[in-house]
Amino acid sequence: SKVPPIILNNGVEMPQLGFGVWQVPDDEAERAVATALEAGYRSIDTAAIYGNEEGTGKALNSSGVAREDLFVTTKLWNADQGYDATLRAFDASLDKLGLDYVDLYLIHWPMPAKALYTDTYKAFEKLHADGRAKSIGVSNFLPEHLERLIDATSVIPAVNQIELHPHLQQHAAREFHAEQGIATEAWSPLGQGKGLLEVPAVVAIAQKHGRTPAQIVLRWHLQLGNVVIPKSVTPSRIEENIDVFGFALDTEDIAAISALNEDRRLGPDPASFNQG
Numbered sequence: 528s529k530v531p532p533i534i535l536n537n538g539v540e541m542p543q544l545g546f547g548v549w550q551v552p553d554d555e556a557e558r559a560v561a562t563a564l565e566a567g568y569r570s571i572d573t574a575a576i577y578g579n580e581e582g583t584g585k586a587l588n589s590s591g592v593a594r595e596d597l598f599v600t601t602k603l604w605n606a607d608q609g610y611d612a613t614l615r616a617f618d619a620s621l622d623k624l625g626l627d628y629v630d631l632y633l634i635h636w637p638m639p640a641k642a643l644y645t646d647t648y649k650a651f652e653k654l655h656a657d658g659r660a661k662s663i664g665v666s667n668f669l670p671e672h673l674e675r676l677i678d679a680t681s682v683i684p685a686v687n688q689i690e691l692h693p694h695l696q697q698h699a700a701r702e703f704h705a706e707q708g709i710a711t712e713a714w715s716p717l718g719q720g721k722g723l724l725e726v727p728a729v730v731a732i733a734q735k736h737g738r739t740p741a742q743i744v745l746r747w748h749l750q751l752g753n754v755v756i757p758k759s760v761t762p763s764r765i766e767e768n769i770d771v772f773g774f775a776l777d778t779e780d781i782a783a784i785s786a787l788n789e790d791r792r793l794g795p796d797p798a799s800f801n802q803g
């Protein structure tokens with residue numbers, strides 16, 4: 528495979544780079560995911576709330592890629608938290624995807640005000656025990672939510688998928704995950720393509736390596752050990768974003784990008800996001 532794996536805390540291999548499909552309409556998802564699979568992606572990141580599990584599933588099932596070579600992630604939406612609702616929502620997701628298991632199932636947001644994430648995760652543990660979710664984890668959990676979850680449940684999350692890019696480097700979260708054996712997966716790894724890819728320091732490093740700014744930012748993540756799931760519907764960019772294993776940033780490049788941290792979120796604050 529083009530993409531080397533990381534080993535999760537349960538021994539499962541996860542490609543370190545995958546394809547994200549947020550904001551890809553269902554009727555475009557099939558083509559985008561098919562393009563990604565042709566380009567060599569094997570890990571696909573969707574979610575119930577993205578409304579494109581069907582299109583994504585069609586591409587997966589008609590790709591000719593063996594199921595065991597795919598790594599499919601989906602996420603439980605906020606409105607479906609709670610033990611029984613989670614089991615029902617999982618069945619609906621599998622049905623839409625046309626699969627009989629997912630590789631990774633994530634709680635999309637902690638929604639601390641609802642205080643349901645522990646019950647929700649207990650349903651995840653059942654899905655995991657039944658072999659229908661090969662790995663289970665969370666998304667947008669702050670260290671305090673992870674601590675509470677780990678205290679109350681038995682399976683340490685394999686992954687926490689959080690907003691992470693050079694303008695929001697998440698040092699405390701990454702350190703906490705490393706201590707707990709939780710893989711850090713970066714959402715919006717390119718900062719949603721807004722501004723970050725025009726930052727002079729990034730552009731200069733791109734010129735130095737004869738690469739694009741997107742490739743430089745993805746390389747920065749990979750060399751830090753993050754899992755990344757860049758999104759694009761443009762075939763040339765889909766190819767460009769996976770073509771990041773034939774060069775390396777040096778320590779100076781890494782330092783220059785690491786100097787761009789602003790602790791600035793593009794998305795909601797998980798401590799107060801309780802919608803859905």
Ligand code: NAD
Pocket residue numbers: 546547548549550572573635666667688689713714715716717718719720721724739741742756757758759760764765767768794
């Ligand atoms: P991203 O950082 O991957 O940026 C995507 C955008 O960057 C594209 O729409 C395009 O405008 C631009 N872009 C992509 N490749 C480019 C290239 N090579 N050159 C120039 N511009 C390029 O943003 P994202 O889609 O927000 O995040 C990626 C994935 O993360 C999502 O698709 C989704 O799967 C996941 N995600 C998860 C959550 C969560 O709450 N768990 C939230 C947001 C996103």
